[in-house]
Every structure is written in C-alpha cells, then in structure tokens.
Amino acid sequence: MYSWKKKVGDIEVFILKDGETEFGVETFSGTNQSEINELLKVNNRKAIETNFNAFLIKSGGKNILIDAGAGTLFGPVAGNLSKALEEVGVMNDDISNIIATHLHPDHIGGMISKSGNKIFENAALTLTQDEYSFWNKEENFKSNPEDQNLPLNVLSAYSGNINLISGEEDLGLGLSAIDLPGHTAGHIGVMISSGNDSFAIAGDIIHAQYLQINNPEIGVIFDQDEKLAQKSRKKMLDMLATDKIAFSGGHILSPAIGFVESNGLGYSWVQSGLS
Numbered sequence: 001m002y003s004w005k006k007k008v009g010d011i012e013v014f015i016l017k018d019g020e021t022e023f024g025v026e027t028f029s030g031t032n033q034s035e036i037n038e039l040l041k042v043n044n045r046k047a048i049e050t051n052f053n054a055f056l057i058k059s060g061g062k063n064i065l066i067d068a069g070a071g072t073l074f075g076p077v078a079g080n081l082s083k084a085l086e087e088v089g090v091m092n093d094d095i096s097n098i099i100a101t102h103l104h105p106d107h108i109g110g111m112i113s114k115s116g117n118k119i120f121e122n123a124a125l126t127l128t129q130d131e132y133s134f135w136n137k138e139e140n141f142k143s144n145p146e147d148q149n150l151p152l153n154v155l156s157a158y159s160g161n162i163n164l165i166s167g168e169e170d171l172g173l174g175l176s177a178i179d180l181p182g183h184t185a186g187h188i189g190v191m192i193s194s195g196n197d198s199f200a201i202a203g204d205i206i207h208a209q210y211l212q213i214n215n216p217e218i219g220v221i222f223d224q225d226e227k228l229a230q231k232s233r234k235k236m237l238d239m240l241a242t243d244k245i246a247f248s249g250g251h252i253l254s255p256a257i258g259f260v261e262s263n264g265l266g267y268s269w270v271q272s273g274l275s
Contacts, residue, residue, distance in 0.1 A: 009194025018069030019078025131186025182229030
C-alpha cells in the first residue's frame with residue numbers, strides 16, 4: 001500500500017509513500033547516541049526510521065501534487081510515487097499544479113525524467129521566491145557545485161510555467177503557504193483548510209518523528225541553517241499542538257497522519273486514525 005486518504009472538509013488529501021529507509025545517528029546534530037537510544041526506547045522503536053512522502057490534494061476539481069519524491073535517485077528505497085498515484089486513480093497528466101516545499105532531491109527527483117524532461121506535462125510548478133533565488137545563485141555552491149544541478153534541471157524543465165510566491169501566501173483552493181525557513185532558504189509547509197477543518201503538511205521540519213518531536217532542538221545535517229530550522233520546527237510544533245491541527249510531513253512514518261501534544265520542553269506524537 002502506497003497511499004492513505006484524509007478528508008479535510010470538502011478537500012481530499014492523499015499521503016503518497018515514495019519510499020522508506022533508516023537514518024544513522026550521524027544524521028542528527030545537537031544530540032548524542034545516549035539520548036537517541038533513550039528516545040527510541042521511550043517510543044518503542046528499534047531504529048531511526050523515516051519515510052519519503054509526497055501529497056496529492058483534490059480540491060475544486062484540481063489535482064495538486066505537493067512534492068514528488070526522489071524518482072530514481074535513491075535506488076530501491078524510494079521511487080514509488082507512480083504506484084501511489086495509480087492507487088488513487090490519478091495519471092501524471094491529471095496533475096494541474098506541483099507545489100515544492102523545497103528543492104532537495106527527495107522532493108523533486110520525481111518531477112523530471114532521467115533525460116531531464118517534465119514528468120507532469122500539464123503542471124505548473126509553485127515554489128517560493130527565496131527558494132528559487134537560493135538555488136539559482138552560483139556563489140552558494142562554490143564548494144559543492146554538483147548540488148545545484150538537479151534543482152536547476154527541474155526549474156529548467158518547468159521554466160515555462162513557474163509561480164513564485166512568498167512564504168506566507170494564499171495559494172487558492174483552500175491551500176496556503178506556511179513560512180518555515182532554515183531547512184532551506186525558502187522552505188515552506190502547506191495549510192489545507194475547508195469549512196471548520198484544517199490539516200497541515202509540515203514539509204521537512206521533522207526527519208525522524210520519534211526524535212525531533214520529543215526534542216525539537218535536535219537538528220539534521222541536511223539543514224542549511226540549523227538554528228533557523230530549529231526555530232521553524234518549534235514554531236510549527238507549537239502551532240500544531242496549540243490549535244490541535246492534524247498534520248503530516250515529508251518524512252512522517254506511514255500512514256503519516258497524527259497530532260502533537262505539548263509535553264514540557266518538547267512534544268509527543270499522537271497517531272491519528274484515517275477519515
């Protein structure tokens with residue numbers, strides 16, 4: 001099974017599982033082996049598990065994809081987006097818009113083919129101006145120029161239909177951007193609202209839910225600005241806990257729908273049922 005459905009008022013949200021893997025301790029900063037072992041024990045986990053998720057939103061007759069998985073970049077641990085879309089009865093050409101939470105490989109690898117062509121022929125690509133600007137600046141990649149290649153290839157493939165937004169903007173059809181910089185310069189989440197119901201897609205504020213929800217000060221080596229990412233993580237978790245909003249994210253474990261509850265200095269994950 002590669003997909004799970006969540007109703008948000010009149011909007012349908014599908015969590016699409018592109019893949020899964022495990023992280024090593026070295027992936028996380030601001031912590032140590034002892035703390036990680038204790039957090040895994042408290043949460044009854046034996047390894048630092050993670051998912052690669054994308055999301056399909058059906059709203060107003062449109063099919064909106066939020067992120068697109070890793071494509072073929074990570075080998076057999078990911079690349080199942082097409083299977084997930086097939087499960088929910090959506091073809092690539094049915095996608096009208098793609099929202100990129102940010103331009104890391106596990107979120108955009110599935111947007112283009114090996115030859116660099118658009119996979120979603122009819123889709124516009126939406127991302128923040130800050131994200132677009134960061135990846136287009138050669139000076140940001142003097143020590144690692146190869147990191148710029150995939151984002152530039154994706155932006156080139158969709159260049160005829162790119163929408164640049166701010167980090168806090170109404171995207172229409174019940175969707176709005178949530179400004180969450182730090183993981184990358186223009187990283188965002190997406191709030192989905194219909195009637196009195198809301199659901200948040202929190203992007204990559206969490207890579208390992210049983211570590212970073214319990215202790216949001218734990219960072220990840222993929223963060224461009226660790227302190228700013230930590231601030232965004234705490235901001236998002238506080239909002240989710242205070243307003244009791246169900247959420248998911250790019251690396252939450254399947255079925256990847258739940259809540260957070262405030263727990264002293266940290267939070268705790270509460271698994272939600274599907275509805």
